[in-house]
Amino acid sequence: MMTPDFRPTSQEDWQAKIYDALEAFSPGAPIDEFDLLAGRQVQIERLVETVMQRGQHAILYGERGVGKSSLANTFATKLLGGARALTCIPVNCHPTDDFSALWRKVFRRLEIGDVSLADNYPGAIDPDEVVLELSKFSLNVIPIIILDEFDKLGGRELRNLIANTIKNLSDRSVRATVIAVGVADSVSDLIEEHESILRCLRQIPMQRMSVNELQEIVEKRLSGLGMTINPDALSFIVSLSRGLPHYTHLFGQQAAKKALENRQMTVEVEHVEEALPSCISETAQTIRELYHKATMSARKGHIYSEVLLAAALAQVDDLGYFAPSDLQRPLTEFLGREAKVSLFGQHLKNLCEEDRGSILEATGTNRRYRYRFEEPMMQPFILMQGLRDKRITREQIHALAVTHYEPRFAF
Ligand SMILES: Nc1ncnc2c1ncn2[C@@H]1O[C@H](COP(=O)(O)OP(=O)(O)OP(=O)(O)O)[C@@H](O)[C@H]1O
Numbered sequence: 446m447m448t449p450d451f452r453p454t455s456q457e458d459w460q461a462k463i464y465d466a467l468e469a470f471s472p473g474a475p476i477d478e479f480d481l482l483a484g485r486q487v488q489i490e491r492l493v494e495t496v497m498q499r500g501q502h503a504i505l506y507g508e509r510g511v512g513k514s515s516l517a518n519t520f521a522t523k524l525l526g527g528a529r530a531l532t533c534i535p536v537n538c539h540p541t542d543d544f545s546a547l548w549r550k551v552f553r554r555l556e557i558g559d560v561s562l563a564d565n566y567p568g569a570i571d572p573d574e575v576v577l578e579l580s581k582f583s584l585n586v587i588p589i590i591i592l593d594e595f596d597k598l599g600g601r602e603l604r605n606l607i608a609n610t611i612k613n614l615s616d617r618s619v620r621a622t623v624i625a626v627g628v629a630d631s632v633s634d635l636i637e638e639h640e641s642i643l644r645c646l647r648q649i650p651m652q653r654m655s656v657n658e659l660q661e662i663v664e665k666r667l668s669g670l671g672m673t674i675n676p677d678a679l680s681f682i683v684s685l686s687r688g689l690p691h692y693t694h695l696f697g698q699q700a701a702k703k704a705l706e707n708r709q710m711t712v713e714v715e716h717v718e719e720a721l722p723s724c725i726s727e728t729a730q731t732i733r734e735l736y737h738k739a740t741m742s743a744r745k746g747h748i749y750s751e752v753l754l755a756a757a758l759a760q761v762d763d764l765g766y767f768a769p770s771d772l773q774r775p776l777t778e779f780l781g782r783e784a785k786v787s788l789f790g791q792h793l794k795n796l797c798e799e800d801r802g803s804i805l806e807a808t809g810t811n812r813r814y815r816y817r818f819e820e821p822m823m824q825p826f827i828l829m830q831g832l833r834d835k836r837i838t839r840e841q842i843h844a845l846a847v848t849h850y851e852p853r854f855a856f
């Protein structure tokens with residue numbers, strides 16, 4: 446509930462409150478404090494178990510932007526306060542890194558005594574040296590090494606070499622834990638899945654965030670500001686986000702700003718609506734350009750925008766794919782006439798072609814194709830555009846958006 450204390454009184458106080466609101470949300474950066482992390486209980490548990498078990502390591506993977514780095518950065522706080530001291534060492538993999546360059550980044554951040562390990566390795570570093578150095582840590586200090594952006598490493602061979610090094614760490618019962626984090630549909634996209642490697646490498650899939658988790662992101666931050674949100678406005682933000690926390694932060698932030706500019710401490714639906722133009726302009730230029738490329742046409746009366754809108758609302762599977770038939774209902778609504786697959790099937794194919802920016806990608810075989818957005822961030826953007834261009838209403842989004850992003854784990 447709103448406490449009167451929180452309500453600014455002067456012009457300056459309102460302005461200060463706007464700055465606080467801008468800071469409270471973080472659309473542009475991973476979460477770096479455990480208290481700011483919403484949800485993700487299942488994954489936190491699994492990571493904690495991994496660290497606590499000798500010889501266990503993990504690979505965290507999922508779609509772009511679902512919150513992998515945020516989780517990897519913060520989960521270890523859960524473990525602090527115990528008898529053992531944990532040092533979390535996050536490093537980002539870079540396309541130009543080779544084995545030595547990557548481990549040198551880790552070594553630079555590891556000290557034995559007062560000396561950085563990297564000082565001992567002016568030249569190349571080989572897998573055996575990694576195992577040797579990491580086994581020197583005492584039982585009381587467990588390093589957790591996070592190799593973020595693992596997918597960016599050039600070449601499968603290098604990734605396999607790292608996976609094998611992890612296997613060696615495991616064989617030697619080294620207490621250090623390695624967590625590889627990357628964009629992938631499955632672990633086999635990142636490394637070769639040898640039985641022996643999989644035994645020591647827990648696979649932790651990250652799905653898009655659930656409705657409850659996304660609500661938590663907004664509510665937690667607003668309550669810290671002494672603000673509240675109308676339930677319709679909250680569900681509007683959540684259904685627009687399509688399970689992607691970046692957008693929840695962006696919508697929450699910009700809507701809170703609008704509310705405060707109107708000298709209100711409760712975020713209403715109108716504030717979300719008023720915030721959309723700034724959310725559109727805050728969205729990466731690349732996404733905006735791709736959208737325009739996909740929807741432009743010399744022919745009048747084309748329905749690319751409508752097809753994309755329907756696709757942005759469709760129910761998707763765990764990998765983000767939808768079936769063409771999933772678009773029939775929303776498209777019928779947008780066009781005001783029956784939309785059979787035969788009407789738009791070719792559009793879907795064309796949207797996979799380069800001259801439409803390959804905004805969609807297809808999987809499956811003839812007649813059983815499934816599609817998804819090549820860039821997941823596109824879905825909320827398309828909905829924002831649709832609202833702005835008045836091709837779709839908030840009520841339609843509410844009615845048609847399938848919010849099936851509840852985690853479905855296959856253990
Ligand atoms: N559990 C969470 N609670 C609150 N905010 C989150 C959570 N997870 C992610 N976010 C927010 O979502 C956005 C994307 O998160 P993050 O960068 O961790 O995703 P990612 O999967 O690592 O993305 P990429 O694939 O681009 O590396 C950030 O703005 C971050 O602040």
Ligand SMILES: [Mg+2]
Nearest residue numbers: 513514515593
């Ligand atoms: Mg990341």
